[in-house]
Amino acid sequence: xxxxxxxxxxxxxxxxxxxxxxxxxxxxxxxxxxxxxxxxxxxxxxxxxxxxxxxxxxxxxxxxxxxxxxxxxxxxxxxxxxxxxxxxxxxxxxxxxxxxxxxxxxxxxxxxxxxxxxxxxxxxxxxxxxxxxxxxxxxxxxxxxxxxxxxxxxxxxxxxxxxxxxxxxxxxxxxxxxxxxxxxxxxxxxxxxxxxxxxxxxxxxxxxxxxxxxxxxxxxxxxxxxxxxxxxxxxxxxxxxxxxxxxxxxxxxxxxxxxxxxxxxxxxxxxxxxxxxxxxxxxxxxxxx
Ligand SMILES: Nc1ncnc2c1ncn2[C@@H]1O[C@H](COP(=O)(O)OP(=O)(O)OP(=O)(O)O)[C@@H](O)[C@H]1O
Ligand SMILES: [Mg+2]
Numbered sequence: 001x002x003x004x005x006x007x008x009x010x011x012x013x014x015x016x017x018x019x020x021x022x023x024x025x026x027x028x029x030x031x032x033x034x035x036x037x038x039x040x041x042x043x044x045x046x047x048x049x050x051x052x053x054x055x056x057x058x059x060x061x062x063x064x065x066x067x068x069x070x071x072x073x074x075x076x077x078x079x080x081x082x083x084x085x086x087x088x089x090x091x092x093x094x095x096x097x098x099x100x101x102x103x104x105x106x107x108x109x110x111x112x113x114x115x116x117x118x119x120x121x122x123x124x125x126x127x128x129x130x131x132x133x134x135x136x137x138x139x140x141x142x143x144x145x146x147x148x149x150x151x152x153x154x155x156x157x158x159x160x161x162x163x164x165x166x167x168x169x170x171x172x173x174x175x176x177x178x179x180x181x182x183x184x185x186x187x188x189x190x191x192x193x194x195x196x197x198x199x200x201x202x203x204x205x206x207x208x209x210x211x212x213x214x215x216x217x218x219x220x221x222x223x224x225x226x227x228x229x230x231x232x233x234x235x236x237x238x239x240x241x242x243x244x245x246x247x248x249x250x251x252x253x254x255x256x257x258x259x260x261x262x263x264x265x266x267x268x269x270x271x272x273x274x275x276x277x278x279x280x281x282x283x284x285x286x287x288x289x
Contacts, residue, residue, distance in 0.1 A: 015042045016076075017171050017203055018064055018093065023073030024227075025059055033059030035227035037073070041171055041203050046193060048214035048235075049207040051224030052249035057207035058098070060224070061173045064205065065093040078170065091120065094164030098175040100156035104148035109135070109159050112148055116167040134166035135159070137200070138192050154185030161192060165200075172196065173205040178213060186210075190217055215239055215253040215275045223248050236273040255280045262287075 013019075018041040025033040034056040041047055041064075049057045062068040063075055066082050066089045075082040078092050097103050106112035113131035122130070135141040140158040143151065148159060157177065164172055177193065178186040194217055196202045208214055214221055215235045222232040225248050231238060239245065239256050252260075259274055268287060274280040 013040065013042065017041045017043060017078060019076040020060070020063065021074045021076065023063060023070035023075060025063065025068055026071045032227055033068070034063070034070075037228050039222065039229055041205055044197060044201050044203055045219040046197055046204045046206065046217055048218035048221045049205065049224050050209070050211055050214055050221055050248075050250060055224040055249075056227040057224050058175050059227075061095060061175050061205065061207055064171070064173050065089050065095050067095065090116070090169075091167055092169055093171045093173065094167055094169040096157075096160050096164055096172065096174040096177060098179060100153065100160045101149075103160045103163065104156060107147065108144065109140070109146050109148055109151070110144040112159060113144075113163045113166050116163060120167065130166045130168075131162070134162040137165055137195070138162045139188065154181050154188070157181065157185070157189060158192075161189070165196070165202075169202065171203045171205065173207075175207045176209065177206055178208065178210055186213070193217060211239065211250060211253040212255065215255060223250070225249070236275045239275065240273050259283065 020037055020039040023037045024035045027033055037056065037060055039060060049060065051057055059068065063070060077089060082089060104112055106115055110131055113134055114127045117130045118124070118127045132141060132144070135144055138158045138161050140155065140162055143155055143159060148156065151159065174193070177189050181189060190213055193204050193206065197204055206214070206218070218235055220232060221235050221238040222229045223238060223244065230248065231244055239253050242252060245252050253275070255274060255277055259280055262284065263270060266287070270283070270287070272283045274283045
């Protein structure tokens with residue numbers, strides 16, 4: 001396939017933790033997973049990957065910790081190019097899969113969360129402490145004796161996040177972290193993501209169809225289409241670009257749709273770009289004052 005992608009980010013940035021340099025991935029059956037993919041993760045940021053089904057979000061995420069290797073292009077993590085010698089990549093970049101059952105396998109929650117750190121050459125007691133610390137950080141310390149297969153979907157998601165967090169990675173990539181969760185558990189996961197960034201200094205990559213969540217919590221949004229990133233920027237600039245969002249097969253977040261609808265209805269033009277419900281409420285309040 002002809003690579004029509006024009007790369008504009010392939011120069012390395014000093015604050016980069018991950019740099020994906022024009023990577024393509026062709027699956028064994030010939031399907032194109034990603035193509036001319038350029039992506040970076042900076043220190044202490046939340047980056048949202050938003051794109052329709054089949055656009056390449058999961059394929060990209062699986063490249064970030066070496067689960068998949070690029071067919072062409074390269075991935076650099078913490079300044080080191082990923083190759084077969086970079087076997088400890090999972091210490092730097094943890095991945096939380098969309099299906100928790102792909103990740104959980106041990107007889108108890110505690111065993112599961114202890115599995116990663118024990119391979120890092122620490123004692124059983126230190127390992128246990130790391131696992132409990134991680135379970136506490138996600139509010140799941142009450143689950144440690146339970147069998148993972150008996151947990152609810154929301155509880156499994158928390159345990160998966162703890163399993164990755166226990167290894168103290170620099171970056172955690174989460175594939176659809178709030179899919180299948182009720183609003184309360186989705187909000188819990190959202191708060192955990194913010195807490196990981198703000199209090200643990202971890203950068204988070206989320207692949208999500210929940211554009212409202214992406215608008216609320218991300219520092220940067222990347223729009224993924226046909227295997228590449230076609231636009232990126234702050235949520236307020238990306239999500240107010242109606243043409244971009246629609247041509248990407250997405251729908252603007254509810255807050256944006258409501259605000260644009262109110263402005264149109266009242267015939268008002270304003271230069272505000274509210275992106276969270278709080279910002280929208282303040283903006284509407286200032287309109288009617
Ligand atoms: N194991 C595989 N073998 C062959 N093709 C694959 C495989 N995994 C993904 N693909 C293909 O790669 C492309 C990108 O898929 P990917 O799962 O990365 O998309 P996605 O953006 O995560 O989609 P979704 O939003 O549905 O999760 C799709 O065309 C898909 O059919
Ligand atoms: Mg996916």
